[in-house]
Every structure is written in C-alpha cells, then in structure tokens.
Amino acid sequence: MPSESELLERIQTVPDPCSLAVGVPLSIGEMGLVQAVEYDAGRVTVRMQLTSPMCMMAAYFMREIEQRLLAEAGVTSVHVAFDMALEWRPEHICASARQRLADRRITMLGGRMLPREKPEGREGTSDA
Template identity: 35%
Template sequence: MSASAAAERARLERAVEAAFERVDDPCSIAAKAPLTVTELGLVRDWQLDDHGCVHISVSPTAPSCILIGSIVAGIEKQVAAVDGVTEVHVEIDAATVWSPALMTPAARGKLERRRAGSIASVPVRPRQWESGG
C-alpha cells in the first residue's frame, strides 16, 4: 500500500469513527443524559474494506430495545455521509448482552453526574410513601 493510500485509509477510518460520535442513543436523550453509540459501547465491531464498504456490528442495550432500528438508521445515515464510503452494512449483534461495563469511562462519569444532579434536585427518602409524601 502506498503512503498516500495508507494516509487516505487512515483519514477514512477516523471519519467513520467520528460519524459514530454523531449518533446519540434515543433513550439517553429522553433521560436528558445524551450519550453516543460509541460512549455506550453499542458499536461492537466495524471493518472497512478496500472498496470503501463499511461493515458494522451493533448491540442493543436490551433484548427488548424497540429503538434499535432508529439507532441502526442513524449509524447508516452518518457513516454513508462520509466522503469515501461506498456502502454501509449494519448487523445487529443480539448475542452480546450489553452492560454498563461496555460504556466508556467518560460516559459512565457523565451518567453518574446526571444521576447525582437528579437526586440533588428531587431527593428520595427511604420509604417516603409511609410518611405521606
């Protein structure tokens, strides 16, 4: 592979990775703690072939995830928009059981800060229903 071809491939790989960063998980948006599919660890694997075709494997956050179709569509749209990508194929990896351990450390910190803020604004008391409020 020539130096210019290697540089172009590296550019394309960086652009594909950046495209993943533009796809947010819909449930995290609804929870007001937006996280990308990369931050959540939903992109299990991806390969770029010599013809510009990108093969991507993603896992849902739960077996009953009803928004995985939206996530796949978002990934397809963002990756297809990358200059140099000729095709995008996304496969759902239902065999991988997602857990918070798959999240990036930065994402776990972001989620923890969001939770701490929620708890601070609406404190929960143990067995608060027994005291009438």
Template identity: 35%
Template sequence: MSIFDWLHRAETTAAPPDREAAEDGLRAEVIAALRTVYDPEIPVNIYDLGLIYGLDVDAAAGKVSIRMTLTAPGCPVAATFPGTVERAVQAVDGVREAHVELVWEPPWSRELMSEIALLELGLI
C-alpha cells in the same frame, strides 16, 4: 470466539502499508461519524457507549460493515436505528456502502462504556 477476540483479530490482520494507512484514515472518519449518533435513551454517542462490537473497513472498495447492539433487546428503535447508523456512515467521504448488523450477544453492559461516556453520565 468472543467479541474481544474478534475485535483483536480484525485489528491485527496485516495489510500493505498504503492500504493500511487508507483504512486507518477511513476508520477514524467512520468512528467520528459514529460519535455523532446518540442513543435515543441515554445522552451518549453509540461509539463511546460501547454499542459498536465490530467495525470492518475496506477503504479500497469503500465498504464498511458494523456489528452493533442496543442497550436493551426491547428498545423501541431496534427496527429503525441500524438504518440511522448506516446513513451516518454513508455520509463519510470514501464510503460507498455501509451495512449494520444488529446483534444481541454479548449483551450490552456498562462495562463496555468508554471512560468518556462514564464521565459524561457522572458514573466515575
């Protein structure tokens, strides 16, 4: 299963309306928190940079699971950066537990960047 199939599956899983609204609200707050964390080498936040490959939110349990990558496997912050991201997410009201899994497949590329990131870097 590709990362895009996985994300689509996670986004289309049906949930009861109240639960879905709570998860959508918490998800939006988590994304806002992710946008406050910047890549140490590129002056763009990790969400718009395309480093977040998966985001699962369980609002009822207050749990957030994130699959993310870094721009390069040899990144000097690979050992500590997931903890930085976890702390940013745990600061969100309603989050009791956050877990970040660092993955390397698919490799990060410029194509994963949002238009906002491309504009910030002057690439479009």
C-alpha cells in the same frame, strides 16, 4: 478511501435516544455500543450491540449510521449488524459518561443496573 478509524469516528456521536429520555445525553460511542467498523471496497459493515433485547431503536441506529457514512467519499453501501448475543454491559459505558449518569442519580440504563463507582480514597478498603 476512508480508514476504518475515520468511519468509526464519524458515527461515535450518534445519540442514544434512551439516554436522551433520562436527561443525560450519551452517544453510541460513550455507551460502548459499536464493536467494529469494517471497510472493503466501498462497502462498510458496522457491528454493534444493543443495551437490551427489547430495544426498539435498532432502525433508528441503522438510519443514523447509514446517513453519516454514506456522506463519506468512497462509501457506496452500509450494513449495520447487531450482536444478538447481547454482550453489552453497563461497564462498557465510558467513565466520564457513567459519572454524568451518577451525578443525575441514574441507576439503570437499558434495563440494567449501572456499576457503582467507589468513593475516592476507598480503593482496597473493607467495611468489615
């Protein structure tokens, strides 16, 4: 029987197609899209967010997650549930991935502005 953390690790590297399109490949783990993985007697439920209500990649995410998890011993079915409240924010992207985006001067992802990183040594300073 796989643990929920093992199942989560198995899907963290699913690539986000939109990030591939902008030239900075990120995974759904780096994007902070996976909210939870629940395992119950062979049935797995993955709860995740999309970056935009207009995201057309839901079917892709479902297929990739199902393929990866159904390959695990002890998994008999997979259901991917999307959070339609759209609570994903660019701040959910991990710091190293945000830096890779900044290095390529990517300022928007999923139709949202990425948070600007403060230059080193400027914490707590004011321009006023």
